[in-house]
Amino acid sequence: MASQFKVVLIFTMAVSSFLSSSVAQQTCSSYTFSNNKAFNSCTELPHLGASLYYTLAPSSDTINVAFKAPQSSDGWVAWGLNPKSTKMVGSQAIVAFFHSNGSMIAYPTQLDSYAPSMAPEDLSFPVSDMAAEYVKNEMIIYATLKLPGGSTKFNHVWQEGSSVANDVPQAHSTSGGNIESLGTIDFQ
Structure with missing residues (x-):
């Protein structure tokens, strides 16, 4: 009887895990961008x-990306690669927010300390086609990056903050998901 229970429990956990990952993939893959990008x-x-x-695009060592995160219209989002470390410092990022003129903007910036300027600054690798939009309480960054060193595997970071002052993103929270938003990604 106990062994039957274990078999049922293991089967239930396996099915639950499969369904959870299927739902997550479905959510991600079923999103339709307002500009019909795919x-x-x-x-x-x-x-x-x-x-x-x-x-x-392996032939040109480029990657077209869209980064999407929930955010209020008062906040900001950012996503970037860190070619040399697994932390925020050293990341080459793209930040997006509502400019004081009312338009969404996206620009590159270097995160060179734990209190970066967040000013527009060239990255150590080419980035083009930057754009941003605000759809259904989510900010979306679009860009094309020339992958550093022709590699496809990188450390990446992402972030969000709740305020922008004088067209400068203000410091983000230093707890919870805000300090855990880093990982590795292989674009293969």
Whole structure:
């Protein structure tokens, strides 16, 4: 009797795990962008409710990305690669928010300390086609990146903050998902 219970329990856990991962994939892959952009791959990131969509162009070592995260119209979001470390410092990021003129903007910035300026700054690798939009309480960043060193595997970071002052994103929270929003990704 006890062994039957264990078999049922293991089976139930396996089915539950499969269904959970299927629902997560379905949520990510079923999203339709307002500009009809399409991406070959997507992943639900483990913190801040964020998702990353991408299409690799191996012949040119470029990646087209869309980073999407829940956010109020007063806040900001950012996503980036860190070619040298697993932490925030050293990341090459793209930040997006509502500019004081009312338009959504996206620009590159370097996170060179734990109190970066968040000012527009060239990255150590080419980035183009940057754009941002605000749809259904989510901010979305679009960009094309020339992958550093021709690699496809990177450390990446993502973030969100609740305020922007004088067109400068203000410091994000230093607890919970905000300090856990980092990982590795292989664009293959």
